[in-house]
Amino acid sequence: MAQPQARSFDLAWSDVLHADVFLNTSPPLPARGNARAEPNAVRWALIAIALAFLALFLFVPLAAVFHEALKKGWNAYLAAIVEPDALSAIKLTLLAALIAVPLNTVFGVAAAWAIAKFEFRGKHLLITLIDLPFSVSPVISGLVYVLLFGAQGWFGTWLQAHDARIIFAVPGIVLATVFVTFPFVARELIPLMQAQGKEEEEAAVVLGASGWQLFRRVTLPNIKWGLLYGVILCNARAMGEFGAVSVVSGHIRGSTNTLPLHVEILYNEYQFAAAFAVASLLALLALVTLAIKSFVEREMDK
Amino acid sequence: MLPGFHLALGFTLLYLSLIVLIPLSATLAKTLTMSWEAFWAAVSAPRVLASYRLSFGAALIAAAINTFFGLIVAWVLVRYRFPGKKLIDALVDLPFALPTAVAGIALTAIYAKNGWIGSVLEPLGVKVAFTPLGVLVALVFIGLPFVVRTVQPVLEDLEPELEEAAATLGASRWQTFGRVIFPAVLPALTTGFALAFARAVGEYGSVIFIAGNMPMVSEITPLLIITKLEQYDYAGATALAVVMLAASFLLLLLINYLQWRSRRHAVST
Numbered sequence: 108m109a110q111p112q113a114r115s116f117d118l119a120w121s122d123v124l125h126a127d128v129f130l131n132t133s134p135p136l137p138a139r140g141n142a143r144a145e146p147n148a149v150r151w152a153l154i155a156i157a158l159a160f161l162a163l164f165l166f167v168p169l170a171a172v173f174h175e176a177l178k179k180g181w182n183a184y185l186a187a188i189v190e191p192d193a194l195s196a197i198k199l200t201l202l203a204a205l206i207a208v209p210l211n212t213v214f215g216v217a218a219a220w221a222i223a224k225f226e227f228r229g230k231h232l233l234i235t236l237i238d239l240p241f242s243v244s245p246v247i248s249g250l251v252y253v254l255l256f257g258a259q260g261w262f263g264t265w266l267q268a269h270d271a272r273i274i275f276a277v278p279g280i281v282l283a284t285v286f287v288t289f290p291f292v293a294r295e296l297i298p299l300m301q302a303q304g305k306e307e308e309e310a311a312v313v314l315g316a317s318g319w320q321l322f323r324r325v326t327l328p329n330i331k332w333g334l335l336y337g338v339i340l341c342n343a344r345a346m347g348e349f350g351a352v353s354v355v356s357g358h359i360r361g362s363t364n365t366l367p368l369h370v371e372i373l374y375n376e377y378q379f380a381a382a383f384a385v386a387s388l389l390a391l392l393a394l395v396t397l398a399i400k401s402f403v404e405r406e407m408d409k
Numbered sequence: 410m411l412p413g414f415h416l417a418l419g420f421t422l423l424y425l426s427l428i429v430l431i432p433l434s435a436t437l438a439k440t441l442t443m444s445w446e447a448f449w450a451a452v453s454a455p456r457v458l459a460s461y462r463l464s465f466g467a468a469l470i471a472a473a474i475n476t477f478f479g480l481i482v483a484w485v486l487v488r489y490r491f492p493g494k495k496l497i498d499a500l501v502d503l504p505f506a507l508p509t510a511v512a513g514i515a516l517t518a519i520y521a522k523n524g525w526i527g528s529v530l531e532p533l534g535v536k537v538a539f540t541p542l543g544v545l546v547a548l549v550f551i552g553l554p555f556v557v558r559t560v561q562p563v564l565e566d567l568e569p570e571l572e573e574a575a576a577t578l579g580a581s582r583w584q585t586f587g588r589v590i591f592p593a594v595l596p597a598l599t600t601g602f603a604l605a606f607a608r609a610v611g612e613y614g615s616v617i618f619i620a621g622n623m624p625m626v627s628e629i630t631p632l633l634i635i636t637k638l639e640q641y642d643y644a645g646a647t648a649l650a651v652v653m654l655a656a657s658f659l660l661l662l663l664i665n666y667l668q669w670r671s672r673r674h675a676v677s678t
Contacts, residue, residue, distance in 0.1 A: 143572045143573065143576075144582075150489060153481055153484065153489070154485050154489055156478070157482040157486075158485075160482065161482060164550050165500055165503050165504075165550075165553065167519055167525060167526070168512060168515040168519060168550065169500075169507075171519050172514075214420070214421065214424045217416075217417040217421050217424075218417070218421040220417040221414060221417040221421055225414045225418070227418070233421070233425075235661065236429070237425065238661070239433070239661070242658070242660065242661045243433070243654065244611025244613065244631050244650075244653055244657070245509075245611065245614065245631070246634050246635055246650075247436070247611070247631075247634070247654060250638065250647065250650050251432035251433055253638065254432075254435040254438075254643065254647065255432055257643070282428075285428055286429065286432070289428055305411060312412070321412070340505070340506075343506045346508070347506075347509070347510075347511070348508070349508060349510040349613070350509070350613035350614050350631065353614075353635075354638065366508075367511070370508075370511065374514050379518075382514060383514065383515075386508075386510070386511040386515070389508045389510075393503060393506035393507040393508070393511075396506045397502055397503065397506050400499070401495075401499040
């Protein structure tokens with residue numbers, strides 16, 4: 108989302124400070140810019156309200172995470188992070204993201220290719236269905252897999268007979284993560300590729316490009332920033348998902364705990380400093396995600 | 410003709426069915442094994458009704474709060490310059506990126522009796538953490554970016570000439586806002602409201618830490634689903650899930666309609 112800061116009608120600081128002078132010297136008709144300006148008092152009041160609201164709901168909670176994490180000092184902080192259960196939670200979180208993100212990326216590219224470059228019936232329905240996981244409560248995202256693979260589920264008896272576990276085991280966590288991050292890449296690429304049209308690809312086909320050459324040399328360079336955007340948001344959600352994995356994990360320490368679940372366990376055991384130490388890792392991940400996202404947005408606007 | 414249509418669409422439909430459609434249809438199949446009486450009893454028990462009131466009520470109020478303040482934040486970010494604006498603009502998306510469990514424990518720490526804000530409110534007799542008010546705070550947090558991000562691009566694209574014309578014709582700044590600017594951003598504002606509401610209704614992670622989770626008082630519907638699951642009442646949990654799915658499906662239709670209408674509005678002006 109670009110911030111067109113240098114638009115001609117945007118008032119500069121000097122205009123704000125000399126607003127009165129500006130008025131006195133202006134012709135009878137309101138000058139350009141002035142017609143769209145509020146009085147200084149209103150302006151500052153609105154800025155103050157916006158910042159106070161954001162401070163109360165965003166900046167203070169963010170600061171609290173790091174404050175609480177370091178309450179008992181650096182040593183306790185590091186100890187909470189390198190402790191074996193925390194390390195195994197980090198590993199499982201990385202594993203789930205490492206499976207979910209590439210799968211949903213391949214899906215996103217395929218779905219966007221079909222939807223943006225071709226005409227077929229039911230396209231709008233398909234787009235709506237792809238968005239579905241966004242509007243489903245995370246708890247329900249976990250529940251559906253319990254209904255399929257749990258002990259009482261459709262495939263429960265079969266799984267038990269073959270001594271395989273999905274629920275309360277790693278595959279369930281991966282599945283739930285795939286579900287909640289399902290739309291991210293597709294949702295980013297569909298409008299982007301629709302806007303780009305298909306002339307470039309058609310020209311490449313006429314010139315004899317193979318399918319793979321076409322994708323690598325023509326499509327990929329056009330969508331790379333949008334793709335990266337979708338991938339980092341998908342990754343942030345994959346690593347941070349709580350509700351869905353909470354339902355399918357069974358909370359087995361050191362084996363089916365992801366980082367957010369580990370935070371919950373520590374917190375419920377009143378190990379607040381340790382809980383916030385692990386939480387601060389996730390908060391750092393969020394900040395890095397936002398930084399990359401801002402960078403990508405700037406590149407997309409170029 | 411471009412290559413890969415059948416492969417891409419085939420894979421899309423297969424993957425969509427395996428990951429989303431078949432699992433979601435399992436909820437309907439499970440519900441169909443219940444008798445109508447059992448289903449009705451499960452979804453209309455007093456404790457369940459209290460959870461709907463809280464989940465939907467708090468989500469509605471949170472979305473309204475986010476609509477009011479979101480418009481101001483979007484306005485300030487688009488129209489004014491102030492130090493740190495770019496950083497603040499980037500941080501608006503924090504609730505999208507911050508895991509909900511982290512948000513939940515952070516908000517609880519702040520609003521608890523001895524927390525930064527809780528200790529100020531405590532002498533005033535206002536309790537936030539472990540009350541329905543805490544649920545509201547968490548839902549405001551997670552819904553915050555929606556209105557800002559839907560309204561921002563509309564404000565950026567607003568024709569300066571419209572406002573200048575209004576001013577030239579003698580409208581006060583307030584009249585210009587009410588008659589020119591507000592109608593233009595209204596579709597985006599309602600879309601943002603609906604998105605924030607839909608997200609808040611199903612929210613779980615950030616709420617359970619701060620809510621206190623008292624049955625009949627501060628227990629949200631998603632938590633009740635988990636409680637039923639832990640008691641191996643799969644049918645009861647699924648019945649509640651079906652009610653929530655129906656609500657989100659209606660919201661999804663509404664949001665699609667609102668977006669379609671605002672796009673049409675954008676084309677016609």
